[in-house]
Amino acid sequence: MTSALKKSPASVKPVKVIRTVLRWVLNIIIALIFFIPFYWMFITSVKTLGQTLMMPPTFLVSEPQWQNYPEVFTKVDIWGELKNSLIVTAGTLVCQCITVIPAAYAFARYDFKGSKVLFGITLATMMIPAQLIFLPVYLMFSKWGMINTYWSLILPSASSAFAIFMLRQTFKQVSEELLEAARLDKAGEFKIIWKIMLPLARPTVVTLAMLTFISVWNDYFWPLVMTTKETVRTLPVGIASLQMTESGINYNIMMAGNVILVIPVLVVFFFAQKQIIKAFTYTGVK
Amino acid sequence: MQQTKLGMPVVSEAPSVVRPAMKQKSGLRRFFIAVRPYLMIAPAMVVFALFLIYPIFYMVYLSFFDWNMIGEMKFIGVQNYTNMFSDSDFWQVLGNSIYYMVMVVILEMALSLLLAAYLNKNTRVNQILQTIAFTPYITSMVSVAFIWMWMMDSDYGLLNYFLSFFGVDPIGWLSDPKVAMNALVLVSVWKGLGYNTIIIISAMQAVPGYLYEAAALDKTPKWKSFYKITLPMISPSIFFLALMNIISALKVFETVNIMTKGGPMNSTNTLVYNIYQYGFQYFKIGYASALGVALMVVIGIFTLIYFKVLSKRVYYSN
Amino acid sequence: MCKMEKITLRNITKAYGKNPPVIENLNLGIEEGSFTVLLGPSGCGKSTVLRMIAGLEKTTAGDVLIDGISVRDVEPGDRNIAMVFQNYALYPTMSVRDNIEFGLKNMKVGKDERNARIAEVAEMVGLTEYLSRKPANLSGGQRQRVALARAIVKKPAVFLMDEPLSNLDAKLRTQIRTDLIELHQRLKTTFVYVTHDQVEAMSMGTDIVLMDQGTIQQHAAPAEIYASPANVFTARFIGSPPMNVVPAEAAHGKAPEFVSKVGFRPERSHIVRPGEKLSEDTVLIDGNMLAREMLGDQTQYKMETENGTVFVKEFKDDLIDYGQHQIAVKLADIACFDMQGKLCGFGLQKE
Numbered sequence: 001m002t003s004a005l006k007k008s009p010a011s012v013k014p015v016k017v018i019r020t021v022l023r024w025v026l027n028i029i030i031a032l033i034f035f036i037p038f039y040w041m042f043i044t045s046v047k048t049l050g051q052t053l054m055m056p057p058t059f060l061v062s063e064p065q066w067q068n069y070p071e072v073f074t075k076v077d078i079w080g081e082l083k084n085s086l087i088v089t090a091g092t093l094v095c096q097c098i099t100v101i102p103a104a105y106a107f108a109r110y111d112f113k114g115s116k117v118l119f120g121i122t123l124a125t126m127m128i129p130a131q132l133i134f135l136p137v138y139l140m141f142s143k144w145g146m147i148n149t150y151w152s153l154i155l156p157s158a159s160s161a162f163a164i165f166m167l168r169q170t171f172k173q174v175s176e177e178l179l180e181a182a183r184l185d186k187a188g189e190f191k192i193i194w195k196i197m198l199p200l201a202r203p204t205v206v207t208l209a210m211l212t213f214i215s216v217w218n219d220y221f222w223p224l225v226m227t228t229k230e231t232v233r234t235l236p237v238g239i240a241s242l243q244m245t246e247s248g249i250n251y252n253i254m255m256a257g258n259v260i261l262v263i264p265v266l267v268v269f270f271f272a273q274k275q276i277i278k279a280f281t282y283t284g285v286k
Numbered sequence: 287m288q289q290t291k292l293g294m295p296v297v298s299e300a301p302s303v304v305r306p307a308m309k310q311k312s313g314l315r316r317f318f319i320a321v322r323p324y325l326m327i328a329p330a331m332v333v334f335a336l337f338l339i340y341p342i343f344y345m346v347y348l349s350f351f352d353w354n355m356i357g358e359m360k361f362i363g364v365q366n367y368t369n370m371f372s373d374s375d376f377w378q379v380l381g382n383s384i385y386y387m388v389m390v391v392i393l394e395m396a397l398s399l400l401l402a403a404y405l406n407k408n409t410r411v412n413q414i415l416q417t418i419a420f421t422p423y424i425t426s427m428v429s430v431a432f433i434w435m436w437m438m439d440s441d442y443g444l445l446n447y448f449l450s451f452f453g454v455d456p457i458g459w460l461s462d463p464k465v466a467m468n469a470l471v472l473v474s475v476w477k478g479l480g481y482n483t484i485i486i487i488s489a490m491q492a493v494p495g496y497l498y499e500a501a502a503l504d505k506t507p508k509w510k511s512f513y514k515i516t517l518p519m520i521s522p523s524i525f526f527l528a529l530m531n532i533i534s535a536l537k538v539f540e541t542v543n544i545m546t547k548g549g550p551m552n553s554t555n556t557l558v559y560n561i562y563q564y565g566f567q568y569f570k571i572g573y574a575s576a577l578g579v580a581l582m583v584v585i586g587i588f589t590l591i592y593f594k595v596l597s598k599r600v601y602y603s604n
Numbered sequence: 605m606c607k608m609e610k611i612t613l614r615n616i617t618k619a620y621g622k623n624p625p626v627i628e629n630l631n632l633g634i635e636e637g638s639f640t641v642l643l644g645p646s647g648c649g650k651s652t653v654l655r656m657i658a659g660l661e662k663t664t665a666g667d668v669l670i671d672g673i674s675v676r677d678v679e680p681g682d683r684n685i686a687m688v689f690q691n692y693a694l695y696p697t698m699s700v701r702d703n704i705e706f707g708l709k710n711m712k713v714g715k716d717e718r719n720a721r722i723a724e725v726a727e728m729v730g731l732t733e734y735l736s737r738k739p740a741n742l743s744g745g746q747r748q749r750v751a752l753a754r755a756i757v758k759k760p761a762v763f764l765m766d767e768p769l770s771n772l773d774a775k776l777r778t779q780i781r782t783d784l785i786e787l788h789q790r791l792k793t794t795f796v797y798v799t800h801d802q803v804e805a806m807s808m809g810t811d812i813v814l815m816d817q818g819t820i821q822q823h824a825a826p827a828e829i830y831a832s833p834a835n836v837f838t839a840r841f842i843g844s845p846p847m848n849v850v851p852a853e854a855a856h857g858k859a860p861e862f863v864s865k866v867g868f869r870p871e872r873s874h875i876v877r878p879g880e881k882l883s884e885d886t887v888l889i890d891g892n893m894l895a896r897e898m899l900g901d902q903t904q905y906k907m908e909t910e911n912g913t914v915f916v917k918e919f920k921d922d923l924i925d926y927g928q929h930q931i932a933v934k935l936a937d938i939a940c941f942d943m944q945g946k947l948c949g950f951g952l953q954k955e
Contacts, residue, residue, distance in 0.1 A: 030419065034421060034422060035418060053442050098329060102329070106323040115323070125339065132537075155333070184658060187681070195695075196695055200697055220540050221539050225562070236426050240432075254436070281488065
């Protein structure tokens with residue numbers, strides 16, 4: 001019987017060892033491909049200008065030049081831009097709450113004339129990218145005298161078709177009995193949304209808020225085209241302006257600025273990786 | 287009668303409870319109930335109408351004018367379009383956009399498929415690797431563009447330094463017209479790889495396990511079961527992802543603006559960047575709008591395909 | 605003296621969309637303080653009636669009156685009613701306490717009064733220790749009691765219950781059945797209870813409204829509905845096993861001409877023992893035993909006769925063996941139904 005089984009455990013071992021080693025080599029290479037650029041950003045940010053221009057490059061720095069960071073603050077108004085970023089991000093989140101939650105509830109729970117058509121239009125707007133309509137929107141805002149205001153950054157993304165779609169799906173899953181029970185308990189529609197629907201939809205709401213936060217925080221295109229003055233510019237645009245120096249780019253300062261830009265998102269990502277990955281892959285998976 | 291701690295008498299004989307008279311709904315209230323759904327969707331609809339739908343029509347309208355943003359608007363019919371079609375720069379830009387899109391989609395799909403197959407098993411190490419690979423995706427495109435710009439520096443860049451170990455001569459990543467577009471493709475693929483991989487992995491893990499067990503009983507080699515079972519089963523997801531990548535590749539702007547400014551020799555100029563140039567640097571609003579309409583047509587074609595697929599997917603999942 | 609009607613349904617019609625109506629021209633009066641059970645097979649419209657009383661469903665035509673006032677324009681929350689749902693419909697994100705309190709808060713009941721009422725009701729249904737728990741951490745029976753508490757605490761004029769016991773296991777069901785009778789005795793308010801289970805209806809109801817296909821078949825007290833069923837449907841729906849109903853020809857001409865069907869209850873028949881003396885007014889039916897079920901205090905026999913299968917239920921200790929037997933039924937126990945299926949009366953004449 002046993003002779004029919006070809007392999008004995010002893011003969012498997014060398015193959016297994018080689019495979020494990022190969023796997024680990026590959027794992028490390030994959031990790032490095034994604035890790036090195038970030039490491040390179042950080043290590044450059046604490047080098048002197050001279051060190052950045054050394055060949056071969058150095059991967060470790062014995063005397064980190066932390067003063068590169070304060071220097072970024074002298075070149076661009078980081079605090080002001082940080083404040084702008086926060087205002088725009090918070091403003092967008094607040095506006096989206098106001099527009100998305102009631103709309104999602106209405107589409108999920110009311111039967112009204114034209115709801116299908118209006119929902120179809122809502123979905124269709126998902127397919128209009130900002131990169132397509134930035135010019136006419138810019139002209140509209142400039143006609144209204146609203147260029148270089150927070151409104152020009154917040155209003156265009158004051159609602160989100162994707163968020164309405166996701167939240168509507170969540171609201172639809174709540175059983176009708178629950179709403180009927182609430183109505184019999186004399187709860188008005190606002191109370192039903194606030195006290196019953198939203199607590200039930202919490203995971204979706206958190207997910208959507210995180211998506212909005214990260215995409216608004218990171219956004220470079222829209223604030224770039226909608227603003228001409230530094231007073232309302234957000235962090236990504238400010239950091240990008242470090243590029244515009246007369247004497248070529250000082251990569252150590254540049255990278256220090258980048259670290260400042262990337263850190264908040266990386267910190268959030270570190271603490272909520274699972275949730276953020278889930279949030280971002282929502283669209284593709286379902 | 288019971289006494290509570292607060293000393294309040296508790297009435298348990300229900301009929302003695304005094305209740306308010308039943309409130310009848312007024313006509314105003316009934317009207318409010320009828321219009322309530324519309325009131326609730328109104329804010330969102332106003333935003334969509336004003337900042338997404340109206341601008342499309344406005345853009346088409348502008349494309350028939352000659353306007354520099356300050357002076358008089360002059361109606362010139364389809365002049366902007368005839369100019370556009372006879373301009374070799376336009377064809378180059380369109381070609382660049384399509385080249386970029388094709389390269390990004392092919393590389394992104396192929397690499398993420400490979401990576402997904404490699405990281406498919408749900409182990410701790412694989413999950414960590416997935417998370418690491420995902421990090422660029424949530425990083426600002428500005429930072430990614432600068433980091434790579436720095437790494438692609440032809441004199442002091444890390445990339446050329448690594449390649450020198452393999453005897454490769456320094457490459458002008460962003461200064462050689464033949465290479466520059468590919469450099470931008472590389473950045474985009476690097477940024478999106480983790481995202482695409484994770485989506486493919488979740489599609490792979492949705493393939494029922496008994497299919498592989500059946501194949502294993504038939505002594506099917508692993509690569510063959512990947513080719514014969516996994517790939518067909520996840521093909522709807524792949525197609526869906528490819529379309530998403532196509533549309534996002536057509537929107538490329540950040541890397542172009544930061545890393546190359548459309549150069550060298552216009553080799554990395556794309557449709558969106560070209561619209562930006564005509565609108566905000568040359569102030570030819572009409573022509574820029576015509577370019578916008580061209581972009582809209584290209585995106586529209588792929589969007590239509592995308593929606594066809596999406597609606598099918600929705601049917602599947604329901 | 606005629607008791608006051610708490611709820612009146614006047615010429616109610618209900619149709620969904622353009623489909624034929626599920627309920628047509630229904631009239632029903634529910635007495636103040638009664639425990640009225642809406643009973644019927646699934647799809648008979650009993651739940652729809654309940655939901656129309658609650659205001660969760662609009663009537664297509666007709667009026668619902670509470671205390672003699674039309675509630676057409678009164679929101680569900682303003683009707684002084686409380687409802688217990690089949691799946692309890694507890695608010696999952698709220699604690700037991702918040703679940704019970706929610707309605708009171710919306711009714712603008714003061715804080716002290718709220719606390720007092722919650723304490724009282726929690727004590728009453730035995731939930732005091734569980735007030736801070738979430739519904740997900742409760743057993744089925746406990747959830748059921750939260751649902752009850754949530755209704756009781758509002759001190760409504762009417763309790764509506766939509767199959768509230770159907771998600772419980774048999775033992776718990778019996779227990780809560782008793783609890784509900786007790787509750788009704790204690791509160792003396794109007795209960796309207798929907799079920800498809802005749803045992804629940806018979807055991808709890810003071811009034812039973814038996815429905816089929818959107819119409820009321822009979823509205824009577826349990827004892828009456830059992831003793832004199834209005835028609836074949838009622839006769840067969842109440843009682844377990846159902847009344848044996850056979851064509852009038854089976855009575856071999858003993859039945860008057862206008863009688864089209866005759867029937868007898870299984871528990872009013874028995875199988876003739878060898879040597880048993882039978883009185884004059886007894887009918888004998890030949891039958892072959894198909895199945896025998898011993899249930900402890902009673903035994904059911906399924907018998908095949910020339911007019912189809914009939915059931916016999918006995919409360920005797922001796923078991924009858926399988927084989928050919930005779931079934932004995934007293935003439936007085938035989939129900940006669942006319943062409944429309946309506947009951948004409950009990951008792952056949954001896955030839």
